[in-house]
Amino acid sequence: MSRLIEDYALLGDGQTAALLSRDGSIDWLCWPRFDSDACFAALLGTPQNGCWSLAPAGSVERQTRRYQDDTLVIETDFELPGGAVRLIDFMPVGEASSSVVRMVIGLRGVVQMNMVLRLRFNYGALCPWSEQIDGAIQACIGPDRVVLRSDIALSMTNGTAETSFAVHAGESVTFVMSYGASHDAPPPPVDAQAALRKTQHDWREWISRFDNSRTDWPEAVRRSLLTLKALTHGRTGAIVAAPTTSLPEAPDGRMNWDYRYGWLRDTSFAMVALLNAGFNGEASAWRDWLLRSIGASPEHIRIMYRVDGGRHLSEWTVDWLPGHRYALPVRVGNAAAEQHQVDVLGEIIDCLDVGRRGGLAPASSEDFVETGIVEHLEHVWNTPGSGIWESRNTPRHYTYSRVMVWVALDRFVNSRSGDAARSSLMQRLIALRQTVRDEICREGWNEGLGSFTQYYGADELDASLLLMPLVGFLPADEPRMASTIERIRRDLSENGLIRRRKVRPEGPNEGTFLACSCWMADCLQLQGRTDEARQQFERVLAVANDLGLLSEQYNAQRRELAGNFPQALTHLAVINTALGLCGPTIQRGGG
DSSP states (O other): OOOOGGGEEEEEOSSOEEEEETTSEEEEEESSSTTSOEEEOGGGSOGGGOEEEEEESSOOSEEEEEEOTTSSOEEEEEEETTEEEEEEEEOOSSOSSOEEEEEEEEEEEEEEEEEEEEOOHHHHTBOOEEEEETTEEEEEETTEEEEEEESSOOEEETTEEEEEEEEETTOEEEEEEEEEETTSOOOOOOOHHHHHHHHHHHHHHHHTTSOGGGOSOHHHHHHHHHHHHHTBOTTTOOBOSOSOBOOOSSTTSSOOOBOOSEEGGGHHHHHHHHHHHTOHHHHHHHHHHHHHHHTTOGGGOOSEEOTTSOOOOOOEEOTTOOOGGGOOOOEESOGGGGOOOTHHHHHHHHHHHHHHHTTOOOOTTHHHHHHHHHHHHHHHTTSOBOTTTTOOSSOBOBHHHHHHHHHHHHHHHHHTTTOGGGHHHHHHHHHHHHHHHHHHHHHSEETTTTEEOSBTTOOOOOGGGGHHHHTTSSOTTSHHHHHHHHHHHHHSEETTEEOSSOOOTTOOOOOEEHHHHHHHHHHHHHTTOHHHHHHHHHHHHTTSOTTSOOOSEEETTTTEEESSSSOHHHHHHHHHHHHHTTSOOOOTTOO
16 A cells, blocks of 8 residues: 555655655656656555665664755654664756666664665656666657666666665665656766755755745745745746645545645745745746746636646546555546636736735836736626636535625725826726626625635635635624634534545545635734634644655544645645734735
């Protein structure tokens, strides 16, 4: 059976990411980009679907791991009866080609080690042609070439590279695996020690821009920022929702989705987090990726894009993979990209508004894009959609979607209130803003429930409603909003964390949603309930794995992380809440 999600560590180089288990196996890697095909897919299958194992041959008495301070370099110590070794894993940053470096260092006595590399492209299905050339192993298939180099002898049998070796105290053995295009020359050798020093320096220099005094939880914020940076494609500025696909949200369910793309819905959360933490350059790059991706046709805006801004994310099923802990299906691509979701248009305008208030110089296309969006919203604002959670059921009039229509109109009007050239448009938008607000308060409110509801006419709660005060639609202490917050806290809470929706008796049910749990803390803080807000937030931090990484959800019944991992939206929420609980920040609602 697959390892638990919390067993994994994240490695990254600004181009792609890998997941390393605590026992020394890299079980997930897509090359050359986050959204490329996987060449290690054991995460969603078995070792035969591709992995790279490097671990002691004997019985391990004790194993510990940690990130080196302020980096994505991970150390794993193995202690055995006859000795101890340290495994250092990282992906070099700033190299011409993407690589994974693995270093074994003898700490005590003598330890026998085994290394097994199984490259299986096309999500675990295809074994490449492999051969040994000048002591290195080269593997090629289609557009892909991988070269494995080491300072010890390697052997190749039936598409699997293997070696066994002994490490004495004070000795080290290094393996470097690099990616290149099959039609180009092999990627050049990497000086592992120099790459380690540079990678340590680059991560530490980057995170040093964050001021620890801004929060009472500096370590959680720093790790979340480093994770967010690792999920950012360095060349384009795109931030992927997660580096994985099909890690299940619910046991025995079908809620397994591909998250290796950039979601426009995350734009405002990312902009607020990056600007408040002092990373204006990354915020600007994210905004520029957004503007390049959506182009000049608001009616054709999609809710997600590839890291290069590509818009084709056709969804298909990887039938040969058994799934993480047998959760099927395994999906590649995401059909939700084609859904109608008007709330995304509000997220775009809110993101651009936050950027301006945060000090970013306006992009040349901002005015054109925003004007096109609000003019488009005049015609489609009252159409049903799939909502923030991308429902694949009947389109509905989701309350949060309407709130984000109001946000789009509100931000546009407020930022251009003195523009006489748009007087006719402005008058229409001001009137429409009031119309939308009145409709939400009338149709989205359920008097019997004492709460706003998931969609018009419903009697279902939805934790996305916690965003209503955070975007400035209603104050958190306004009676209807306060009642909604309390109802969600009472009905959707499980062991101190917040579900997106109510548990359904027929199941299967997903776990608690960690971003929503942070939003609850934000709402409590806005109500002046600071102690309760801090307790709520610390409940989220308590379910992180030993490295400070968080997935999308937490299964309180099984006491384990669930959903794609690590999840950008969760770590964005951690950053925003940790800063917001400790002082003034830029807020989506205009603070």
